[in-house]
Amino acid sequence: MTGGMVQTRATLVERRVIGAVHELRLHDPRLAARLGAGQAVLVRTGWGMIPYLRRSFYPIAIAADSWVLRLPPDGDLGHAWLRLAPEGSELDCLGPVGIGFRLPDGVRRVLALGEGEAAWTLLPVVVEADAFQLAVALAAEVITPRQAIPPARLPAAVEYRLTTVEGGRGRLDAFWAELLPWADVVVAAGSLAFYRRLAEAIREHRFVITRGFAQVLYPATFLCGTGACLACVADVAGGRRRVCLRGPVFDLTDVVSDR
Amino acid sequence: MPIELAPRNKRGLPLRSPVMAGSGAVGYGDCWPPGLDPRAFGAIVTAGVTMRPRSGREPPRLAELPLGFLLATGDHNPGYRRVVAQYAELWRRLGVPVILSLLGAEPGDRAWMATRLEEDDPGIAGIELPVPEDVNLGEASAFIAAVRRATTLPLLVRLPATRAAHLAETCVVAGADALVIGTPPPVVYPAPDGTPLEGPLAGPTALPFTLRGLRAVAALHLDVPLIASGGIQKAEDALLCLRWGAVAVQIRSLVWTDPAAAMHVAESVHAAFAADSPEG
């Protein structure tokens, strides 16, 4: 009864290995038809019930009959299983979870802002905005070059700014003054600290954070995805709320309090 | 033939199937995963409710364990008044018995809510009362008896799995219509960010605790129905619990992690139960 959510058997049809990163294309027409940018998919991984919990993924590409998940290098057991799964494997998927990015009517200039690996989750909304012939700029701040989205992965018309962080200091700050006044809407993916910096920058360069101007993907952990377990609860939108129902994409003003 | 969960209670609590959705598996009856609906279950137990709203534990709340997880919500809930106002209408038309789980922050809270339930009549079929891990026999007896005096609704008393045999008889004498065995033992484990979390074990790792508690309470022959809860992941787990003395089982983690498997358990166990019943 959770609107639109389905449990599917997706088939692993393609694996791209780029260095230590794997990208898996899953043939999954029923889920792909429902899935939007910024919505999560909970994937069962592993051997029997190990690990027990599903792994959450935000698709980095969505087609009519398939979607793509990205596996950065890490020590997670479920991700390790996915790295070894042969093509043709069937994966149990549950999704889409929650509310994703929405491009409001009337916007013409879309600014996508990403931090580290999370920047990849913006790819579907960047592609969607480009397909609507909106002007799109993507600015990403990465720790290592491996996290960076290669320009060739973006639609040709998308303007791309990439910075590499050294010593933990953000470098996107150099672009705020140019990009924030330009944009009609911002879509962002990163940490809560990144969103606080973004909020500061908007106050500085646009004077006020207007509701509806910036949408951000909340970094939550999901268990059920249906609102039942309360594992994903976060302090957002003026209260302690279930991210899987109210988000995971929120208005920036719901995530950082305005002054 | 239905299963009667409260044979000593005038109202009774008949279930058409022995598989119940455990506390909070489907929220307050409003959070259904794909492929599952009220027809899958003999009854549903709601998420816990306290007299006043509780904002619960601040995040993080979840830690993964080998073969399970630890979920520490801190009894986050909107409070009795809001829950009843928001869900009574849904409970009346859900088509499955709804059992309200009552949590108490203070002595007397649960009796207060039980009294209100008699007046509000929000369409529930029974109450589940979790007995806290650290209560002694006198405290358990006192709060169950207070709730018993406050309501005629069937009372399902949920026992801590590791103390079930110790507490069972006292709870029955105090007024329990059925015993749920039980809440798995609390453990401590770090969340992914290192925050120490404390809460009951959940997932398949809880099943041995359930089985131990169930066998020990079944051996007491207390003449109340027993309901097994904790760690049930497969139809075989549920059928084992039914063979070892339970008349019904509750599933929760499975509903959250694998709705299709939960449906399979519900259907298989219901089919086995129907085949075994005199009219089957």
Ligand code: FES
């Ligand atoms: S993941 Fe269970 S309530 Fe959000």
